[in-house]
Amino acid sequence: MPVMKQTTPAEPEPFDVPAIVLGTVAAEGSAPTAIRSDATIVALDDTAPVTQASADAAAAGVAAVAARRDHRHGMPTLGGGAVTREGGVTVETTTTSTTAVTLLTASALTIAVAEPFQAFVALRKTGGAVSLAFVGITLNATLIITTIEWGSNSNQIQQGLCSFVSVSRATSYLRSGYITVSAGEPTLAPTLIRQDAANTPNVQITDVLITGRVADAAVTMGADELQVYVYAAS
């Protein structure tokens, strides 16, 4: 009959300060000393996280301590580039130019020759001097309607609208657009202007440009909310 041999566990070495290191691979360790159940291990430290910079590359990091649940990174002050991407901030366009300037552009459009379309833009001007304000339309690189008055020649704040309509383009019908301008003043009637400067380009429209100017640089003209609507061709 086999005899069971009872072994007694080895006597533990004295307790010691824990020297557990956080890592990415489990390891058996080699120290002969034990730790108490209420001992403290170094899992955290007091080093503040870095301040991220724009275009920083992702990095796994090398510190052998864990991050606190409520830690916070510094954030860079955003300088604001030329491009505001989807969901960003925006402002109106404004000018003090006394000669025609490209104020507002809808680019990367695809309006086929057969498609009628309409463009709207909201306008305003400040006081500051007795001055007119003007608006015009350019399609692709062709000035369709030269800058025309949209408000009164007065030293007062005014707001208005400019709307441009073009039918389907067809040879011999290339000046079939018109522009409507209106200022929110009870004494000013809306104005309908014919397409006077040039034929509508008989090609795909890719850019709609709103031009503007003021008669006196002490006045600021604003334009915003450009919308281009393309109608289905039958």
Next chain:
Amino acid sequence: MLFVFAGFPKTGLNAGGLRHAIQNVERIALLEESDNVQYRKEGVFLVTKTGEEYIGPVEYRVSDLCLRDGITWDWFGEGWAFGNGVTVHKTLGSPEFRTVVHGTDLTLDQFLTWYGATKLADLELERMHVRHEGWEKYEARWLPGACPQENHIVHLTWLVSKHRLPPHAYRRLQGLIEDSNCQLKEPQLYSRAPGEHFSETRQWEGARVGRR
């Protein structure tokens, strides 16, 4: 001389407010405000009621931030008018996307027309960027690889001065327009009336520019 900067003025000023800062408050530069002088992409022109005359080529400086974003002098298309004075401009760019059957350029309707009844479980749909002529032309204005492939707004601020500017004046202009930490000197000299010297900053939801 024409100076082009990136973005709208981070100080919140609009064109009139920036003009006030440049000419009245800080006296940084003398702006070109003649009724007849027009800066265009093609050159400087004298414009009158009876006609126009070419004066000479445009002397310009495009800011480093514009160049970083991929906007150079070539970004401005044929016939582009810079006018004179101060202008805060924006361009809206909207790539067109279409939902197509994976591996084809067919919409679901077109696919069903071509291939007949198909189990939807067998199809995988994807969003395809339609690189039409308008987009190709627009993208070509940017430095290679710099054109954002999503709805976006390009804000630019430019001004035309009568003379070239010394470096310290240029840096101050750059600060007023491109630096979000820039402080206005003597802010009490600006009107707080709505729209007079400041423009309201608002959130843009990124809706399409051209709608069908």
